[in-house]
Amino acid sequence: MARRLEPGTRVIIATHNRGKFREIVELLAPYRLDPVSAGELGLPEPEETAEDFVGNARLKALVAARAGGEAALADDSGFSLAALGGAPGLYSARWGGPAKDFALAMRRVAEALGDHPDRRAWFSCALSLAWPDGETASFFGRVEGHAVWPPRGERGFGYDPMFVPLGADETFGEMEPARKHAISHRARAFEALAAACLPLLDPHIGETGKR
Numbered sequence: 001m002a003r004r005l006e007p008g009t010r011v012i013i014a015t016h017n018r019g020k021f022r023e024i025v026e027l028l029a030p031y032r033l034d035p036v037s038a039g040e041l042g043l044p045e046p047e048e049t050a051e052d053f054v055g056n057a058r059l060k061a062l063v064a065a066r067a068g069g070e071a072a073l074a075d076d077s078g079f080s081l082a083a084l085g086g087a088p089g090l091y092s093a094r095w096g097g098p099a100k101d102f103a104l105a106m107r108r109v110a111e112a113l114g115d116h117p118d119r120r121a122w123f124s125c126a127l128s129l130a131w132p133d134g135e136t137a138s139f140f141g142r143v144e145g146h147a148v149w150p151p152r153g154e155r156g157f158g159y160d161p162m163f164v165p166l167g168a169d170e171t172f173g174e175m176e177p178a179r180k181h182a183i184s185h186r187a188r189a190f191e192a193l194a195a196a197c198l199p200l201l202d203p204h205i206g207e208t209g210k211r
């Protein structure tokens with residue numbers, strides 16, 4: 001059984017991606033932990049050398065937990081197109097080039113896709129929690145949908161403006177953040193993480209924090 005974090009524990013959010021950091025902090029909000037970003041602590045950004053999302057998330061979480069001396073949570077995620085055999089997938093961040101330009105990354109995806117009739121797309125997310133002693137727990141989530149072009153919406157980050165999840169009309173870039181959090185790849189992985197490793201919520205405490 002995975003170790004559970006106590007309320008009030010400081011947790012390093014081992015990402016240098018501001019969009020991800022914001023979403024993870026929002027997802028963590030009900031659990032009364034104390035999140036701090038790896039960037040704020042000046043922790044290094046390790047090379048992502050694993051062969052899958054879980055491997056990379058685990059690697060990032062372990063490096064941060066060992067360097068920071070506290071529990072660390074990392075996310076490795078990506079956007080995939082069926083017509084491109086799952087690309088950009090694990091290499092989603094790299095498609096933005098050194099400037100991490102996602103307008104460029106989306107354009108590259110749209111060009112690779114051309115007028116291919118298969119527009120099926122999905123986001124994947126692995127979340128790993130690591131402790132400084134080397135223990136880790138990892139969780140995975142995925143959301144299916146289709147790609148649209150041109151991109152739509154200013155919300156979210158990364159490839160959000162070109163992805164419409166199944167059952168919706170809006171892209172993740174147009175959607176209220178709360179709607180994205182109800183169905184996203186990250187939210188699905190987070191649900192499993194919360195069930196196994198986050199402090200248990202008092203069911204009598206409402207959104208106001210009062211019983």
Ligand code: ITT
Nearest residue numbers: 015016017075076077078079092093157158159160
């Ligand atoms: P860290 O490794 O520091 O966390 P990164 O941006 O390099 O940051 P990844 O290697 O996991 O992170 O790359 C995932 C990329 O996939 C990310 O840069 C986004 O462009 C994209 N992505 C992941 N989740 C997304 C989401 O919810 N919406 C849109 N794009 C997303």
